[in-house]
Structures are given as C-alpha cells and as structure tokens.
Amino acid sequence: MKNRIFLSPPHMGGDEIKYVQKAFESNYIAPLGPQVDAFEREFSEYTGLQYCVALASGTAAMHLGLRYLGIGPGDEVLCSTLTFIGSVTPVTFLGGTPVFIDCDRETWNMDPVLLEAELERCAKAGNLPKAVVPTDLYGQCCDYARIYEVCERFGVPVVMDVAEAMGARYLRTDERESERAGESESVKADEEGLKLGRSEVGKSGTGRWLHAGKGARAAVFSFNGNKIMTTSGGGMLASDDGELIEKARFWSQQAREPFVHYEHTEIGYNYRMSNILAAIGRGQLAVLDERVRRKREIFDYYHAALGCGDIPGIEFMPEASYGRCNRWLTVVLITPEMFGVDCEAVRQALEAENIESRPVWKPMHLQPVFELATERHRKTQTDKRKYTARCVGGKVAEDLFERGLCLPSGTAMTNSDLDRVIDIVLKCRRA
Numbered sequence: 001m002k003n004r005i006f007l008s009p010p011h012m013g014g015d016e017i018k019y020v021q022k023a024f025e026s027n028y029i030a031p032l033g034p035q036v037d038a039f040e041r042e043f044s045e046y047t048g049l050q051y052c053v054a055l056a057s058g059t060a061a062m063h064l065g066l067r068y069l070g071i072g073p074g075d076e077v078l079c080s081t082l083t084f085i086g087s088v089t090p091v092t093f094l095g096g097t098p099v100f101i102d103c104d105r106e107t108w109n110m111d112p113v114l115l116e117a118e119l120e121r122c123a124k125a126g127n128l129p130k131a132v133v134p135t136d137l138y139g140q141c142c143d144y145a146r147i148y149e150v151c152e153r154f155g156v157p158v159v160m161d162v163a164e165a166m167g168a169r170y171l172r173t174d175e176r177e178s179e180r181a182g183e184s185e186s187v188k189a190d191e192e193g194l195k196l197g198r199s200e201v202g203k204s205g206t207g208r209w210l211h212a213g214k215g216a217r218a219a220v221f222s223f224n225g226n227k228i229m230t231t232s233g234g235g236m237l238a239s240d241d242g243e244l245i246e247k248a249r250f251w252s253q254q255a256r257e258p259f260v261h262y263e264h265t266e267i268g269y270n271y272r273m274s275n276i277l278a279a280i281g282r283g284q285l286a287v288l289d290e291r292v293r294r295k296r297e298i299f300d301y302y303h304a305a306l307g308c309g310d311i312p313g314i315e316f317m318p319e320a321s322y323g324r325c326n327r328w329l330t331v332v333l334i335t336p337e338m339f340g341v342d343c344e345a346v347r348q349a350l351e352a353e354n355i356e357s358r359p360v361w362k363p364m365h366l367q368p369v370f371e372l373a374t375e376r377h378r379k380t381q382t383d384k385r386k387y388t389a390r391c392v393g394g395k396v397a398e399d400l401f402e403r404g405l406c407l408p409s410g411t412a413m414t415n416s417d418l419d420r421v422i423d424i425v426l427k428c429r430r431a
C-alpha cells in the first residue's frame with residue numbers, strides 16, 4: 001500500500017522545536033508564560049488586530065466572545081449554515097438560539113442579501129439578534145464590507161469565525177471602489193505581493209488589504225491540527241476592543257480575582273493556551289506566508305489538471321473578487337450527470353488508494369441535533385436532546401454539501417502526490 005495522503009496534516013517549519021525548547025528551559029510548563037505573551041504579541045502584529053488572548057480552542061474563543069456580548073436564554077444569533085459546528089455550539093452553551101443563514105454561490109459564505117432581509121424582518125418584529133457570526137469558509141473571506149454595513153445599520157455586533165482563514169485577506173471598501181473605477185495599479189502590485197507570499201502585504205491593519213477578522217467586534221481563530229497553522233489544538237480571540245479581550249482573559253483563567261488567595265465573584269473557565277503550545281504557534285506563524293503561498297499553488301495545480309473546462313462536471317470553489325483566499329482546502333463540486341459518478345464514489349476511490357478526502361461540511365440546518373422551529377411546530381412531542389434553531393434559506397448549502405469534495409491539500413504534498421490524486425479522480429470519470 002502506498003503512503004497515506006492526509007487531507008491537511010500539520011506541517012512544521014523547523015523553529016517550533018526551538019521555542020518549545022525555550023519553554024522547557026524556562027520551566028513554564030503551564031497555561032501562562034513568556035511563549036504565550038510572545039505568541040499573542042506576534043499574532044497581533046501579523047493580523048493587525050490590536051488585542052488578543054490565546055486559548056485552548058477556537059470553540060472556547062467563540063464562547064468567550066459571545067458571552068461578552070451578553071448572549072443568554074431566548075437570544076437569537078445569526079450564523080452561517082455552511083460551517084463547522086464549533087462555530088455554533090457556543091450559542092447553545094449560553095442558552096441562545098442559532099438562526100442559520102444560507103450562503104451564496106459566488107463565495108459559499110453567508111449571503112448578505114438574506115442577512116439583510118432577515119435583519120429587516122427581525123427589526124420589524126422587535127426581536128433583533130444579539131450577534132451575527134459569519135464563517136470565512138475554507139479560508140475565503142465573507143463579503144465583509146456588505147456584512148459590516150448591514151449589521152452596523154441595525155446595530156448588531158459581528159463576531160467573525162476566522163477559524164479556517166488565518167493568512168487570508170480582504171480588500172478595504174474604499175479600495176474595492178477604486179478597483180471598480182479602474183484605478184487599481186497598486187492593488188495589482190499588492191496582489192502580486194500576496195501571490196509571492198510577501199509578508200508585509202495585508203498586515204498591521206492599515207493597508208488596502210486587511211487580514212481576515214479585522215473590523216469585526218471580535219474574531220475567532222483556530223489552531224486545530226488540520227488548520228493552515230496549528231498548535232496541535234488551540235485558538236485565539238482577537239479584537240480592537242481591549243476591554244473585551246481583558247474580560248475574556250479573566251474568564252479564561254477561572255475568573256480569578258487579583259488576590260493572593262483564590263477569590264471568585266464570577267464563574268469562569270479553564271480555557272487558557274499552554275506555554276508549550278504557544279511555542280509551537282510562534283514557529284508556525286513565522287512560516288504562515290509560505291504556507292498560504294503553497295496552498296494557493298496546490299489549488300492552481302489541481303485547477304490546471306481538472307478545472308480548465310475540458311472535464312465536464314467538475315467545478316472549483318470560486319474566489320471572491322474582493323479577497324485573497326488562503327485556500328486552506330481545495331474544494332471541488334462534482335455533478336454526477338456530467339462527470340459520470342458522484343463525489344462519494346470519488347471519495348471512496350481515493351480512500352481505496354489510501355488517500356483522505358472529505359465531503360463539504362454538512363450544513364447546520366441538516367444536523368439532527370437541531371430542531372428547526374418550523375419543524376418543531378409540526379411535532380407533537382419535543383425531543384429534549386435537541387436544540388431549537390431556525391433557518392433562512394438553505395438550498396445553496398444543501399447543494400454544495402451534496403456535490404462538494406475537499407481534496408487533500410497538505411502543504412508538504414509534492415507535485416507527484418498531487419498527480420496521484422488527480423489520476424484517481426480522472427479514472428473515476430465515465431469512460
């Protein structure tokens with residue numbers, strides 16, 4: 001059997017072990033320490049989000065961010081339906097009700113038109129949601145400009161789920177206008193820089209390209225093992241609001257009051273990132289630009305072999321004109337009537353050759369753990385193990401789930417590994 005090709009395994013840069021060594025030398029084998037402080041500082045410099053707190057997971061970061069916004073029983077939070085459940089479970093931890101919003105076909109992210117219509121409807125009903133949580137799916141930035149504009153109009157804060165989008169960028173609103181007006185030479189130059197992995201582009205939160213998550217009330221990052229940068233497990237809550245981050249830091253350390261003895265006036269959590277894991281994060285951050293460059297190269301390689309039009313029935317996840325996706329995963333849509341077989345048959349053919357691929361996230365509104373409000377009204381008995389939710393639209397996400405397949409996209413893959421995958425996909429076609 002040939003070597004296993006995983007979907008998106010960790011890829012160490014080399015310096016991680018040196019920082020881990022330093023953590024050992026200092027004996028800060030603890031959920032605090034100089035590596036955590038340095039990681040937070042370097043993370044803020046990279047993303048341009050001024051304040052941040054390193055945590056045990058992205059899910060923990062979302063929990064703290066939403067708690068700060070005061071979500072409680074009876075409150076609704078508008079979330080992307082096409083996402084991973086870690087984006088949504090924190091709403092239920094707080095007793096809130098998730099409302100799933102469908103995505104659009106251009107970006108596969110939360111549809112701003114549906115979002116606006118739902119906010120208008122909620123405003124008329126006098127029941128605005130407490131927050132909006134859009135996901136930057138597979139490393140593609142949502143339409144930040146439109147989502148921010150709509151949410152600002154209704155006074156609803158945005159918590160961006162940037163778990164998959166470390167290293168992704170979006171174009172500032174004013175620059176989008178100048179691009180449309182044809183004044184975009186400098187935009188093109190930056191584009192070239194991003195392609196080459198030039199690290200200064202999009203940093204510091206001041207240029208024409210902003211890092212994913214910038215501008216939201218809070219942004220949630222994940223360093224889970226499959227992400228473009230990993231600490232094995234971990235997350236970050238980041239914001240330009242220092243008070244929000246300080247409160248989250250306080251809750252993440254069991255809400256310990258500043259006394260020598262242990263004093264608590266609030267309930268907190270044990271959510272802090274360990275000093276050892278932060279050491280890994282520092283090494284990973286240092287090679288992130290290189291990883292984004294390779295992820296984009298992998299997408300281009302697959303696209304050149306499978307997506308140039310002569311193979312009917314395969315489409316690739318589009319890239320929004322205002323953004324630079326990190327291409328965390330290369331995702332294709334397979335239309336069985338044109339390709340010959342469906343994406344599950346392709347997945348099984350890859351698996352038979354020891355290659356991991358995965359379906360697109362199953363939309364939240366199809367998850368059996370949620371009981372949609374419309375469905376609930378039809379039921380005579382409510383299942384207590386289920387959580388109430390609502391859904392707006394959903395057909396686009398359902399279609400993407402039905403036809404979508406995530407291809408192996410590990411940055412350590414060689415071109416001959418990619419050829420192995422491509423050959424199998426091509427062999428699946430109807431002869």
Ligand SMILES: Cc1ncc(COP(=O)(O)O)c(C=O)c1O
Nearest residue numbers: 057058059084086087163222224
């Ligand atoms: C979109 C999205 N949101 C949230 C999470 C949760 O992050 P974590 O696994 O670090 O808790 C993940 C990934 O794991 C994710 O992909």
